[in-house]
Amino acid sequence: MKPIRLEMHFFGPFEEESIDFDSIKDSMFLISGKTGSGKTMIFDAITYALYGTLSTSDRMEGSVRSQFAADGDVSRVKLTFEIRGRQYTIERTLSYQKEGRKTPVPPKAVIFNEDGEVLEGSINGVKNKVLDIIKLDADQFRQILILPQGEFKRLLVSSSESKQEILRTLFRTERFVHFELRLNELKKEKLRDIELVESRIEELFNTLSAGGDSDLEALISAEYPTTGRRIETIDEIQNSLGVKKKNLDAALEKLKENTNVLRETIHAKDRHNQQVEKLLLTKKELQQHEERAPQIEELETAVKNYKKVRTIEYELRSEKDLDRQKETLKERINTLDHQYKEMEAAGETLQKTLDRLEEYKEVYKKNVRWINATERFIEDARYADLDSTLAKKEEEKTRLDAENENRMAELEAVQKENDSIEWHHEESEKLRDEKAYSESESGKIREQIEKEKKNAEYDEKKNILQKEINTLNKKLEETEAETAQKRESVSSMYSSEDKAHIEHLVVHLAEGQPCPVCQQTVGILPETQEYLSEEDEAEFKRLETKKQNLKNELDDAKKNLGIIMGILGSMERHDIKALEENLKAALDHQTDLQVRIEEGNKRYARKKQLEAEVSKLQSSINENKLQLNNVTNSVEQLKSLKADFEAQTQFENQADFEREFHTRRDKVNRYEIQQQEADRKKQHHNEQKSRLEENRESSQKQLAEIEEHLSKVTPVINDFIKDNDSGDRESLLAVIKNTAIESDEQQIKAYYTQKDILKSRITDLEGVLESAETIPLEEEKEKLSQLESEVETGTNDNARLSAKIHHNETIKEKITDFASRHEAELGEVNELVELVNAVSGKNEQKVSLERFVLTYYLDRILYIANVRLLEMTSHRYELRRSTGRSNRKTGLDIEVFDFYNNRARHISSLSGGETFQASLTLALALNEALQQESGGISLDTMLIDEGFGTLDPETLDMAISTLIELQTSGKMVGIISHVEELKERMENILEVKAVNERSTANFR
Template structure:
């Protein structure tokens, strides 16, 4: 990710500022400016645009809204950045509390692609989109791409637990912790499953049935170590119960055979007794049935009469209906004749009404013609308030003329004042240049004073070093004198440590013998030897150590003195008192120029206001003249409309015309309505007359046909009465009223059918019975009952035994299935427990999976960091992961190995400059390691806030060279620092200036 352009509006000290990074996107640059000018705010703006948070975790969003922003001003940050060849723009507005509003104005966010298309427009949507594009969250971005002031050395000096959280977040190793937790949960689930299986097996075994056998019950109640042993016991119980079941089954079969034979005998005897009883009953039923013979004969006579009269039923009912219809038809003919006479009377009145309407036809036509010619004046809204509109337009014309006169007078006054104000652009430009030159001169004087103060500090440091060197040389001379004195006092004495070796060698020397060391002939044996006392030797060693320490300190002091002399030799010296007087005079001059500029600005602002006022008045006069011209045209139009109205309608006012128009329109409507009603009435008259005449003709035809049909029916009925002995038509109708004929016929048939059935049944029973006497069966039934009860008891016993055997068999199958599953799961659990122990650190190395991964990443980061750190510290320091024992689980402590002393030191023992070196190399290594690990993350930028002020010139040069090397690999490197030497080394400087609490930023 590389920033291309940053826009800030009311953000921190920036009112409306844009910074273009496109020209230095592959370079290193310095952000320079005095303390409090807003340098760090640039990093805050970049971080806030991307993530909605600031570059340091201890600052809140509300702290960066500009203090000079009003309630109507919106604080906004807009960042265009490039990543993997694509450009994106993200824009955010800050939340702030508006006066008079209970709740804060909410923040907003949006992200666009290179073509300006909106990718996301919500706070959460932008957050997710940025995370997807960059691949880092806010904490990772601050830790890797931005090294904030105060958090620069966080990774180096943090505790082991803090490093774990940092590295866990950056390298996402929490997945290994989740993996360990999931394995533990899986282990618990598996162990619980095994316990459930064992519990279920025991529960199933306890439900075995012994069928009341005490010995078998003892087998069930006993304890068994394995499921296989339980299965053997189940098989033994099953064998015993199976033998008992077969014995019960054989006894039951014998009882069933005996009961079957007895049941057949009883069945035969019961059938005989049943048939004898049925024969007697049937004979009595036949006798009772024949007692109804007389009533059946009467029914047969009535049915025959009904069937005979039924043959003329149609003629009888037709004759009756035709007589009634003939009477109704004659009455209808009389009603139609009466209606025709009344219709002729109403027709005469209708003809008189039509004659009256035709007489008014000519007046109606004239009214319609007038209405059609004047109707447009009613519908057109322009004629409704002609006089009112005309008066309004005339008054508007008068008011506009008055306004134009007043505005022209005001314009003359403004022009007069504008001509009296003197302002020239050249004069303002001269004053601005003079002020800029004065500011530059003041800044240069302050820099000279600051440099001289710094040089004075080096003077003091030089005096201190010279004094220190003098003292060290004196101390070293005194030490050398003391050493010489001891050496002179002890002479040729040997040290106590050499005594053993010398005496041992002397013991092997013999006169004229060979020396065991040099192999030469010994001519003279050594005399008695003197040795130094332990006190003399200790004093001599202490003095030599003191001499060495003084020498080292002297060498360091002389080296530092040489550095200070070099710095002082390269510095230009100034007269501070003279510079301060000149600065005071220049500042006075600067204030005078500023006052002139302010006066000039006031004249310019007033002249600008007057010019704006003149433009506004001229524009207003022009607009009013246009409106006045429009008003005059409107007056003429209204007069023309009024003239046209009067000529066409012959009325002066629209109200009189509309009243007359409505009155005439109502007359026309009444005439049209009367005409329409008369025509409708005439049509109804014609239709009614035609209908009555048609109905009269149809009724006469129907009456003629009905009379002929009535004569024919009367003849048929009279012939039937003559042939049969019935006393008139009323008797025939009474016979036809019998509606139960079908039921009577059914009773007759049923009587004869039942009689024949009973006779046939008696004949059948008499043919099969040998005897009509009943045979006794009670004794056989009692025997059968005893047998059935015994069979039922044995059947239930056998069924219960079989059910228990089946139950035991099912339990055996279930326990067998559980045993197989149990054995398989035990093997899985053993493997799972072994895996859990390895992942969680319960192993020989006592290292968990996450700890192993974290130490791998830390070792890798330290390896990369040491390549630069060794070079920057002249191969003195190397960062190492502490391998000492610790009660903490993570083991991620860092220590520094000092090759000069050949021992490890705690990281806190480093000086400020050394700590910065280690922190910088560690941060660069972390950046590289993370980019190597996450191929999709593009880490093309590094922004560093402060830290270089603790470095000496040589180390500063090494740190800058390291960053330049990093920049040449394609990274953008930005640095915030007050170190003057950096300005001299940097080609690109983003200078942040603050004037009246408002800052600007420009590359120079």
């Protein structure tokens, strides 16, 4: 991953800043600036853009929002980076508390590809996408690509437990722990399954049902040596229960037949008694119904009167409604007459206003023409402050002329110095190539030296293993001889464990009958056997165990010897002393080349600096000339604008003109508003007057129609009252309003219908019954109840017996199935136990699978780191893994071996500069080892924050050379430091300056 461009908005001390890394791609650069200027904030911005977190784990997101950001300003970072030949851009905004809002504004994130297409637009989506692209999480990124201030030496000085977490995260070895845990869980599950099967077989057998038979209960509670014997017992129980069920079925069938005959007899008699009771109830109901006759007669009279009045219902209701409408219309006509008189008076007042506006119309038209002719001088911003702008432009033109003359003189002096410096690119590249080749050769020599040291260790291990094999062979022969001697001293070949099986088999043998095991015909029964004593058995077991352990140890030793012989057989051997002499000569040659390279670098750096100054001055002069030309053109344009303004407006001052313009425009606007309002009122007055006239005419017409209708309805009502002597109009309306008439008619009809039904029902029942007396049933029902109880008891007994037989058959099937699975699972569990012991460290080496992998990675990292550390410390210090006590949380401690004192030292005994050297080489080694291990991870950048101030000049030179070596291999290396010497050595410097707490960053 290489940064291409970084943009920061209200991030830390940066308000609006953009840093272009593309110009120094594949180079080393220094970030320089005063303390607190915001150098580390650049690393924070890169880390935050990628992961939404900062470059150090002890700082929070809220600490990097600019203190000078306003409430509405958004803090954000935007990073464009390149990885594996493709570019991506991430933009993130910080969360912040906005005034007036209870909850903080949430952060946002989005990632684009090089075509500008949005790949993800959510916080979690961007997080997962970055992990997919870079293959590192935030902690791994800080450990490998960014070495932040305060965390630089974290891996070096951390405890063994902390290193385990770091290495486990980087190299993802937690999968081995998960594998071990899963194996242990699987082993426990398998063992539980086997125990469960055995206990389940016993539990199932104990749940057999004996059907209440004591002899069968005894069979179930007895002990059985095998599952096969249990299955035979189940068959015996089932046969006995089957006979019992057959007898119970026959008795139950006879009892059900007698019960059905008695039930039919009782049912016939009960049906007769129900009909007698129904006849008595119906006669009583008819008597009660006829008692309602007087009430029905009153309802019939009311219904008759209602129907007579209904003949004039329309006339009664119409007369009442017409009287009400007549009074309403009279009131409405009076109101409309009053409103019409008021409307005529308002019309006269409105006409006077229109006449006054017409008198002012000519003045209005004159003002409109003047405004249209001069309006452009108000809208054009160029006329707002024309005199002041013209004076400023003339002053700027004079200043630019003077600046241009000074820069021309400065450019001539810089070009002269640049021409005097000689530097040849071919010569510099030749020296660098020669040094790189020499370093490569010295690295190969070091590898050969290390291999020879390792081969010497293998030689020693081979001799030890050969001696161990000879010793084990001798012990094995002695054990076999002791076993043979013991076997000759005893007379029997059968142990006490075989006794029960042998005697059980003899009981089932008979002369002339087939053997139940091998099916061969038995000729002669075996005689009484002799068996081993418990002491003899224990001794034989001890000897067999000892012999098996010796064989296992011998196999392991032979396997290890074969591995070492294979390693040594493929190795080419060298003389260590000759290799060390060659290495010293190569290192001396590299030192000489480095001196010559540095001299060339100084000349090249100065020449590049002068060329940059020339380019900068030329660019400044060209820009100055362009700016001068623009200013001259502006002066001419401003003078032309002033002349045009004075000619058109007849005003010399813009302010006087604007006041006159606004005064006339206000008068025009007021006239237009008054004219529009008067026209609107005139139209509204005419519309209202027209509506009033229409309403008066319509109301008078309706009143005449109502009076005509009343003249027809009233005589009809008067005639009805006179003919029927029915009282006044209110009493007639009360009769019509009776809403219960329909219900009264239904009651009358229902009364006569129900009376006919009851009489018909009595006639039918008297025709069916032979007598009206009830028949007694108590004695027969009591006998039926007794029979039904006996049937229910027999049915329940039969059902329970059937369920027990079925239950026993199910138990037999389950026991048979469990027995067949038990034997196969037992073999799998034994193999699994051996695998678990090997992975979890219960082996000869006492090393678990993950611990073995972690120590391998740490040894590999230390080997890579020591190549650089030995060179930096003049072959004094070497990092080594401590070989002390090892368990899951130890064994990863790092110590330093001091070749000057020929002993190991604790890492804390190193000085500040030595600690920095060790930390730097370890970080570079971790970077390299991880990239070798994970091919999908692209580690093209390293950013280092501080630490160089503790180094002496020689060590500093060595550290810089190491980083230059990284840079030449294609990495971008960035350093934050206050060391002045680094500024002189670095070709690319990102200078961070702070003014009034606001910072800027520019390459120079």
